[in-house]
Amino acid sequence: MSKVILQGEADIPTDFGNFRMRAYSNKVDDYVPTIVIYNPQTNLDNPVNVRIHSECITGDLFGSRKCECGEQLNKAMEIIGLEGGVIIYLRQEGRGIGIINKLHAYREQENGLDTIEANKKLGFEIDARKYDIAVDILKELNIQKIRLLTNNPDKLASLIDAGFEKVERMPLEIEPKIENLAYLKTKKFNLGHHLIHIK
Numbered sequence: 001m002s003k004v005i006l007q008g009e010a011d012i013p014t015d016f017g018n019f020r021m022r023a024y025s026n027k028v029d030d031y032v033p034t035i036v037i038y039n040p041q042t043n044l045d046n047p048v049n050v051r052i053h054s055e056c057i058t059g060d061l062f063g064s065r066k067c068e069c070g071e072q073l074n075k076a077m078e079i080i081g082l083e084g085g086v087i088i089y090l091r092q093e094g095r096g097i098g099i100i101n102k103l104h105a106y107r108e109q110e111n112g113l114d115t116i117e118a119n120k121k122l123g124f125e126i127d128a129r130k131y132d133i134a135v136d137i138l139k140e141l142n143i144q145k146i147r148l149l150t151n152n153p154d155k156l157a158s159l160i161d162a163g164f165e166k167v168e169r170m171p172l173e174i175e176p177k178i179e180n181l182a183y184l185k186t187k188k189f190n191l192g193h194h195l196i197h198i199k
Contacts, residue, residue: 004136007033016074017081024137034133035089036141037077042084047145047166049085051076052134052155054092057099065179066106072172076149085149086141088134095119096128114186127191131158138164151193173197 004024012021020040025033042048053060053076059069076087094102101122108118116126135158138146144165148156149172159167173195176184187193 004034004133004140006140012037014077014081016077019077019081024133024140032091034091034137036086036137037089038086038141039080039084042080042086044143044145047147047168048143049076049080049083049149049170050138050143050146051080051085051087051149051172052090052131053087054090054095054129057093058102065177067180067183068174068176071174075172075174079149085147086138086143088137090129090131090134092129095126096130097122097124114190115183116186116190127154129154131155135159135162151187151195153192153194169194171196 003026005026007023007025007028007030009020009022012019017039019037022036023033024036051073053069053073056067056069058064059067060073061070063070073087079085080087093099094105097105097119101124104122105115105118108121109115113121119126138159146159146164146167147170148159148167149170150156151171151173156167156169171194176197184195184198188195188198
């Protein structure tokens, strides 16, 4: 039985096509529900394009160049708008530490630490994100064959471990910028992200 409940849905026209948006949570008045946005023309018989995207206010909303999150979200919407699929938008800002602590971590990075070192200095896990809700939602949507749009091996492993019929990975790599090159190198060399453009 799913641990999440559909609380509301509506059509959302976007620059990437017409989508349907849903809000899932276990209580009606949840102001930070998990958001799902999907192409209603998606064919569930074929592997479904799935982007599990953790909230990034700085990148998604304000276009920060410290990360590639906003560009990844836009690229995922472009792919899903054309080919079908679903985006699960998890409210796990800053790899699960929240926006305030993320800003503290940014200050530590300004003093020379990388993302891992900054989190450790502040007493946090390197990556505190969980993907259980995403798994529950995918099962609620009856999606069993998945083409996961990600470079993150942890996301891929979480779905494989959940026992879906088929899980494959589709790269979602963004051209690096001067401002996020060190961040992307940390992702590749310390967290194992699949980034072929990073040397």
